[in-house]
Amino acid sequence: MDQQLTSAATSHHHAIRVQPSDIDFMGHVNNANYLTWVQDAVLAHWRSIAPPQAVAEHLWVALKHEITYRRPAFLHDEVIATVILERIHGTRAFYDTIIRRGEEVLAEVKSSWCCVYAETLRPARIARDVAARFFGTTATD
Template identity: 70%
Template sequence: MQGTALPYEYQIDVADDDIDFMGHVNNASYLKWVQDAVISHWRGLAPPEAVAQHLWVALKHEITYRRPAFLEDDVVATVLLEKVHGARVFYETIIKRGTDVLAEVKSSWCCLDAETLRPARIAQNVIDHFFAKIDDQP
């Protein structure tokens, strides 16, 4: 048993080019934000040697849009590593403005060896960096 996934918060800067013809954030920007947030999560929690040895490719994003986002919004993505299965990793990312959920994203990724560009399993001692130890839980 791994324990509880450590939430990772990623601040999103809404840029002028994120805004579409209707005056709110274009759906394509959410994909960019999720990719940036997941990669930042990996780089922020994994040991430096693991970061240097692995690359990530998104396989699937399933996005449920709840509310529009706008240029001046303070937007944060909270990333959780849900499951690791071989070279595949499954994430949940919640994008919020304050307490309002803007989008919920389920995504799957493939870990690649940085040298061979072939799928690579992640060692358990690396995976453990993404979860609170069961002993540490209240």
């Protein structure tokens, strides 16, 4: 049976400052930039908790994003992307990301990612001890 790990994971807060290049013809952040922010936040979360060897040996590939836009972001806004790793299952990780400006929710994103070996780009299972770092528990079979 596949390894599955779920529990209350620690959230990770990733600060973002809106730049002129983020702004589209409508005067607010282009929707595509939110996906870049999610990717940056998820990868920062991985790098902040995973051991250096795991970071060096693995890459993450986005499989799916489901995004709900709530409010626009504007030039020079300071926003926070809060990522929560919901679960790990085999080679996949499932994240919730909430992008806020202060108390305002700008976007909510559900995403799934596949871990791959950096050298071969083949799918890689997340080692139990690495996964446990994100959840503060042990994996179950």
